[in-house]
Amino acid sequence: MAELERDLNIKANYFILLSSTNYNALSKINRKYINKIHSFGHEIALHFDPSIYMNKLNYFFKKRN
Numbered sequence: 001m002a003e004l005e006r007d008l009n010i011k012a013n014y015f016i017l018l019s020s021t022n023y024n025a026l027s028k029i030n031r032k033y034i035n036k037i038h039s040f041g042h043e044i045a046l047h048f049d050p051s052i053y054m055n056k057l058n059y060f061f062k063k064r065n
Contacts (some may be wrong), residue, residue, distance in 0.1 A: 002036070002037040002040050002042055003015070003040070005040070005042065006040040006041065006042075011041055011042060011043070012042045012043070013042065013043045013044075013045060014034075014037055014043065014044050014045070015041055015045050015046065015047035016044060016045070016046060016047060017033060017047040017049060018046065019049065019052050
């Protein structure tokens with residue numbers, strides 16, 4: 001998809017989920033893909049899913065009445 005968008009002169013944003021069960025964003029091959037997508041001029045950003053960290057987030061944030 002990133003190559004097609006590059007060929008059509010479309011700039012896109014790709015959001016990478018670090019806690020995905022489908023891929024490891026930090027593996028050597030996936031870092032290569034992410035760098036390639038970035039080299040096409042697309043933006044790379046972090047896809048943050050707070051539900052993964054709810055137990056830890058509750059520790060750091062308190063509910064206010």
